[in-house]
Amino acid sequence: MDRVNLAGKLARVDRHWTPAIVADLNDHQVKVVKIQGAFEWHHHEREDELFLVVKGRFCMEFRDRSVWLETGDLIVVPKGVEHRPVAEAECEIVLIEPATTLNTGNVRSERTVDTLQRL
Amino acid sequence: MDRVNLAGKLARVDRHWTPAIVADLNDHQVKVVKIQGAFEWHHHEREDELFLVVKGRFCMEFRDRSVWLETGDLIVVPKGVEHRPVAEAECEIVLIEPATTLNTGNVRSERTVDTLQRL
Numbered sequence: 001m002d003r004v005n006l007a008g009k010l011a012r013v014d015r016h017w018t019p020a021i022v023a024d025l026n027d028h029q030v031k032v033v034k035i036q037g038a039f040e041w042h043h044h045e046r047e048d049e050l051f052l053v054v055k056g057r058f059c060m061e062f063r064d065r066s067v068w069l070e071t072g073d074l075i076v077v078p079k080g081v082e083h084r085p086v087a088e089a090e091c092e093i094v095l096i097e098p099a100t101t102l103n104t105g106n107v108r109s110e111r112t113v114d115t116l117q118r119l
Numbered sequence: 120m121d122r123v124n125l126a127g128k129l130a131r132v133d134r135h136w137t138p139a140i141v142a143d144l145n146d147h148q149v150k151v152v153k154i155q156g157a158f159e160w161h162h163h164e165r166e167d168e169l170f171l172v173v174k175g176r177f178c179m180e181f182r183d184r185s186v187w188l189e190t191g192d193l194i195v196v197p198k199g200v201e202h203r204p205v206a207e208a209e210c211e212i213v214l215i216e217p218a219t220t221l222n223t224g225n226v227r228s229e230r231t232v233d234t235l236q237r238l
Contacts, residue, residue: 001200006192007191030195072173077120081120
């Protein structure tokens with residue numbers, strides 16, 4: 001039941017594409033992540049995934065269209081939908097998703113993070 | 120899979136203490152709410168509840184202590200814990216909680232909202 005300051009948590013993140021857990025919410029987790037560049041195309045079989053932009057902007061690419069997200073915008077990517085976040089410049093994001101969610105979904109790559117740090 | 124602009128959704132809220140749904144996330148809902156003044160003491164039997172301050176500040180009172188939350192801060196109130204949000208001036212908040220969550224928890228009052236609007 002402590003205050004979580006998002007900017008303060010994000011200031012402690014020093015690697016792109018590496019989510020860190022900042023709070024638990026029922027069977028979900030709240031994570032912060034810094035992104036830059038293009039991520040892998042992937043989907044999550046069973047989990048909807050929320051992205052909220054805290055600082056900067058990025059583009060959520062889907063196979064048939066793209067959605068630009070600015071600071072103060074959120075999007076929910078439904079389970080089963082292929083997506084790829086792309087950020088031209090560094091962007092700071094909050095993720096909220098079930099604790100079972102793997103960052104690269106159905107794909108394994110050098111960016112897959114099996115054990116997340118807690119900040 | 121649309122962009123949800125939180126400030127834009129909140130601009131459409133014209134009543135205090137009346138959450139509106141802006142997105143669905145698995146069995147959870149994302150809501151926006153404007154608060155001012157002191158709410159009822161209550162708890163949620165089965166649901167953790169996330170509060171994120173989008174604009175302004177408020178105090179989350181617990182029976183044994185209080186936590187001040189500023190813009191960009193979040194807090195998770197665990198299930199079963201009595202709490203009372205208090206805002207001196209109007210404060211804009213995002214709530215994320217299971218779809219089963221009633222705003223006044225175990226208490227019924229004139230502020231209880233059984234059917235939430237979608238924005």
